[in-house]
Amino acid sequence: MSRPARLSVGVVSAGRVGAVLGAALTRAGHTVTAVSAVSRESLRRAEQLLPDAAVLPPDQVAAIADLVLLAIPDDALPGMVRGLAAAGALRPGQIVVHTCGAHGVEVLEPAVEQGALGLALHPVMTFTGRAEDLQRIVACSFGVTAADDDEVAWNVAEALVVEMGAEPVRVPAAARPLYHTALAHGANHLVTLVGECVDLLRDAGVATPQRLLAPLLSAALDNALRHGDRALTGPVARGDAGTVVRHVRVLAEQAPHMLPAYRALAMRTVGRATEAGLLRPDLAPDVTAAIEEETP
Template sequence: MDATPRPARLAAGVISAGRVGSVLGAALTRAGHAVSAVSAVGAASLRRADALLPDVPVLPPPDVAAGADLVLLAVPDDELPGLVRGLVATGSLRAGQIVVHVSGAQGVAALAPAAEVGALCLALHPAMTFTGRPEDVDRVRACTFGVTAADGDDIAWSVGEALVVEIGAEAVRVPESARPLYHAALTHGANHLMTLVADCAEALRGAGVANPERVLAPLLGAALDNALRHGDRALTGPVARGDTGTVAKHLAVLADRAPGTLDAYRALARRTADRAESAGLLPADRATDVRTTLDED
């Protein structure tokens, strides 16, 4: 007979059915919990709720929170403090509840009013980009969650890690004080990568390449894999080689054909030169030549 302890079944209330909240609600359901209610405003949110949380009642946020053991707050960062204050003011949050938000930039300080009434408070941020589609529920299993609880609250830390493990993901502890840097790093990597890729695809179209995604996919996939495996030692290209003639040609053609990309190219090339020099790939004199080239109009 299997003697493995089973997690307690929780009634989870999801506020709201955005791209993240609807997916995490579905992930909690798959883990054996029950989503008791969800809030949704707008046609897109209602469609997500219907697709990912079928047959779950759609209620106002205070009613969602009042009927839940686990309250999942999946609202934009700037709305979070006011929402928590409002739920406390209406008596919707109480001692013994688990109150979780999924904001990357904020820690548990944003949940202070809930903690004051006795709720166990957690920040659980999935390091993943979401579309709100059903396939995201599977992607959750492959991602890492940044877990933050109050300093010294071992029970809260353990509960947060257990919730993440239950849905099949990996937990990493992020102290409250490190939360802004943690989120800045993820934003710089994920969001700016998407901008970079879009700029590259646009420039390729300008060069007459009909399907730039087919050209970029293997190249960028290999570059990402090499960067994660080998770090700065994997740097290649004209900047890492100190090939200033090629860099100068790039600057000229971008200024003429893709001026919106020029400043980003300069900034990233400077950063690449710094990293290549620090890694011992680019001699100091060539690094200086690269920087001088990048600074020329």
């Protein structure tokens, strides 16, 4: 794996991800020379995590950098790359990196046409934009993507990730949409699911629902990652159709907006629990009927 030379880095922009990765690259020995920041929060992050970097517009940030780090929302990335190329801010020999999970390197084609090396480095981690994120990076992986036939580019991508203290995982460009869907489905919807559980417990009169849930959900996540579908428990996996009926009815009465999600996840659990040999096939139809029970 080739080791990148010490690079001047330009960060566009100082959001939660950009500021932290800029700090991680600084820790690795590179120099963040400039950063773009507009909002009060991004200016604060730039001051705290990238104190030696000049705050400049994106085209000026890119023009003076050896490595341009584009840490911006997925939908904004194509326009930003086209704009930087049109402004003459990109040049041969630069490394242009984006951090979006859903895009591969095709979105960087305007930069590649200018002679830059295009890489996708997606940190598989949620960020707060604070200094503690630097420690979390050490325990996380990055989904890295480069041009399929350019092994040197793959090596550069992997070396940058290793320098930041993380683990690179190769993701072919064609697989990026499915890869990102899996991560978003797990992380984002997990937060939504936990939030809805907290709401239900609070409605049930539990004063500290987070304290009640923490050991249960932590164990469930750990077991799921260790044992897969064999970790499934609860009334669906056991075939307790009567309990599922009670769940459906109480949600219909007290939290009807949560019922569609409960039904969808319970139906997926029926399939997975059956395939794992946990739910007896003769009980599955009763559980399915309970999930689909008509409610007023």
